[in-house]
Amino acid sequence: MNEILIKKNLAPNVWLMGIFSPQVAKKAKPGQFVILRVVENGERIPLTIADFDKEKGIVYIIFQVVGKTTAILASLNENDSILDFVGPLGMPYEHDPNDKAYLFVAGGLGIPAIFLKVKMLYSEGKKIDIIVGGRSKENIFFEDELKKYCENLYISTNDGSYGKKGFVTDVLKELLESGKRYDEVFAVGPILMMKAVVDITRQYNIKTLVSLNPIMIDGTGMCGGCRVLVGNEVKFACVDGPIFNGFDVDFDNLLKRNLYYQDLEKNAFEEHKC
Ligand code: FES
Numbered sequence: 001m002n003e004i005l006i007k008k009n010l011a012p013n014v015w016l017m018g019i020f021s022p023q024v025a026k027k028a029k030p031g032q033f034v035i036l037r038v039v040e041n042g043e044r045i046p047l048t049i050a051d052f053d054k055e056k057g058i059v060y061i062i063f064q065v066v067g068k069t070t071a072i073l074a075s076l077n078e079n080d081s082i083l084d085f086v087g088p089l090g091m092p093y094e095h096d097p098n099d100k101a102y103l104f105v106a107g108g109l110g111i112p113a114i115f116l117k118v119k120m121l122y123s124e125g126k127k128i129d130i131i132v133g134g135r136s137k138e139n140i141f142f143e144d145e146l147k148k149y150c151e152n153l154y155i156s157t158n159d160g161s162y163g164k165k166g167f168v169t170d171v172l173k174e175l176l177e178s179g180k181r182y183d184e185v186f187a188v189g190p191i192l193m194m195k196a197v198v199d200i201t202r203q204y205n206i207k208t209l210v211s212l213n214p215i216m217i218d219g220t221g222m223c224g225g226c227r228v229l230v231g232n233e234v235k236f237a238c239v240d241g242p243i244f245n246g247f248d249v250d251f252d253n254l255l256k257r258n259l260y261y262q263d264l265e266k267n268a269f270e271e272h273k274c
Pocket of ligand 1: 215216217218219220221222223224225226227236237238239
């Protein structure tokens with residue numbers, strides 16, 4: 001169980017893995033995630049379910065090596081197994097069936113978190129535009145896969161090596177200023193990016209959902225690790241989210257909480273590399 005059946009390198013330090021987990025694959029829905037533990041005494045990390053194959057019992061995850069746990073995970077190969085692979089967790093993505101036009105904005109490693117939703121909406125005949133952004137051309141992946149399910153795929157890179165030079169929010173601004181309108185915008189990526197998207201869509205009063213990825217430990221609403229402030233209420237991203245109304249999220253609070261652990265994570269990663 002939890003055997004790695006597929007391992008592919010998508011971009012520098014970004015890996016796709018197909019994990020054999022029929023129980024998770026059977027129940028998985030767009031928007032949900034898994035929590036995995038790679039080795040005994042290792043930390044638990046949440047990862048979005050990027051895709052799944054119910055018949056073959058495979059769940060696909062995509063991750064970037066950013067710390068000790070993801071470095072250990074990336075060192076595993078096909079036929080190795082992951083110690084714990086728990087899910088599906090979180091509330092599935094819900095949308096208004098009357099909405100017709102959607103815009104997805106994915107920055108950094110946000111692509112895995114939009115893929116299943118895009119596929120589902122496409123199968124319902126919705127109109128979909130997508131903006132993806134990364135630091136550089138080599139950080140853009142899944143382009144061909146996304147193109148199959150959308151009308152327009154806009155790309156931005158910070159260094160201008162591919163697509164428009166700048167940020168996803170520059171493309172978003174341009175689209176909205178040119179008169180494009182959507183029933184829903186869905187943003188996922190770095191906290192500051194999601195905050196910037198919401199600041200723009202608020203001016204146009206376009207419903208905007210965001211997918212949050214705070215620190216998680218148990219994934220069951222018990223530990224409080226993933227506490228976020230939404231509409232001045234405390235919510236737990238693992239059980240109440242990870243998707244929330246972007247207009248209600250206190251992004252500054254989320255940023256502060258995520259920074260608490262940055263040094264610890266950095267130190268663990270440095271020690272692991274030694
Ligand atoms: Fe523990 Fe959400 S991860 S409450």
